Amino acid sequence: MRYPDITAGLGLKPQHFDAALENADTGMWFEVHPENYLVDGGPRRALLECIRARHPVSLHGVSLSLAADVAPDQAHLARLAALVEQIEPVLVSEHLAWSAWRGMYLPDLLPFPRTQAALSRIASNIACAQDALGRRIAIENPSHYIAIAGHDWDEIGFLTELTRRTGCGLLLDVNNVYVSANNQGYSAEAYIDTFPADALMEIHLAGHSLDPQLGKGLLIDSHDAPIAPEVWRLYERLITRCGPCPTLIERDEQIPAFADLLAERCKAHALLCNTELACV
Numbered sequence: 001m002r003y004p005d006i007t008a009g010l011g012l013k014p015q016h017f018d019a020a021l022e023n024a025d026t027g028m029w030f031e032v033h034p035e036n037y038l039v040d041g042g043p044r045r046a047l048l049e050c051i052r053a054r055h056p057v058s059l060h061g062v063s064l065s066l067a068a069d070v071a072p073d074q075a076h077l078a079r080l081a082a083l084v085e086q087i088e089p090v091l092v093s094e095h096l097a098w099s100a101w102r103g104m105y106l107p108d109l110l111p112f113p114r115t116q117a118a119l120s121r122i123a124s125n126i127a128c129a130q131d132a133l134g135r136r137i138a139i140e141n142p143s144h145y146i147a148i149a150g151h152d153w154d155e156i157g158f159l160t161e162l163t164r165r166t167g168c169g170l171l172l173d174v175n176n177v178y179v180s181a182n183n184q185g186y187s188a189e190a191y192i193d194t195f196p197a198d199a200l201m202e203i204h205l206a207g208h209s210l211d212p213q214l215g216k217g218l219l220i221d222s223h224d225a226p227i228a229p230e231v232w233r234l235y236e237r238l239i240t241r242c243g244p245c246p247t248l249i250e251r252d253e254q255i256p257a258f259a260d261l262l263a264e265r266c267k268a269h270a271l272l273c274n275t276e277l278a279c280v
Contacts, residue, residue: 006056006090008247008268010261017047019258021054027269029056029090031248035063038079048087058091059084063105066125067098067112077132084133091202091246093138093171111142113150114158123165130168138171138201143221144180160196169201174235179208179219192234197242205235205268206250224253227264236271244272
């Protein structure tokens with residue numbers, strides 16, 4: 001399912017609250033990490049509710065740990081479900097990764113071998129999350145830094161099978177594709193060209209950085225820089241093939257002025273509108 005009333009959006013940062021609230025750009029929306037808002041009140045929750053009154057909002061989770069060997073934490077899911085019910089987000093998404101182990105939460109989104117067992121386990125965890133939230137969620141492709149042995153599936157096949165088994169959608173992070181292809185030596189263009197378009201619900205665009213020792217030999221999905229020209233080219237390739245899709249500009253470190261982020265957002269908006277016209 002696509003959402004025709006939203007085009008390109010921004011990750012909401014507290015320092016940009018006033019500018020975000022006043023923005024009236026066509027198709028604008030904002031995305032937050034729900035973990036920052038799983039409280040009954042307080043200033044953060046009040047901020048989110050103010051923004052939601054003016055703009056569509058999306059929730060992009062970082063802690064469901066869907067690739068873990070246990071089901072998602074039920075207390076966490078209940079809090080997330082309550083937030084979803086109140087905010088009524090236009091989209092809900094999570095990462096294809098794990099971040100919890102035996103009751104401990106780790107500050108990272110960690111990889112796993114794409115085995116048959118992992119596929120069954122993750123499909124079950126996605127189904128559990130969707131049942132608790134009462135809605136379809138989108139799963140994001142990860143960034144990769146080192147090769148992991150033991151895969152039974154390539155990533156495109158794994159994601160496609162997850163959508164078939166669970167009915168979930170997909171979030172394609174184009175920067176993750178570029179970073180991973182560079183780090184592991186495969187074609188980013190081929191990945192974009194074979195990504196399952198019928199399951200695409202959301203797109204992310206972000207910046208990356210070079211490893212201090214290895215340079216371009218190891219790119220880091222740092223979200224601390226403007227979107228690279230190569231990522232913009234992949235994005236255009238994607239939406240030319242798949243059509244317009246809600247697109248988010250992510251920036252989590254070295255946060256610039258709102259106007260700088262808005263310029264990237266306006267570029268994505270223009271590309272989406274041009275693609276829509278071309279596809280009519």
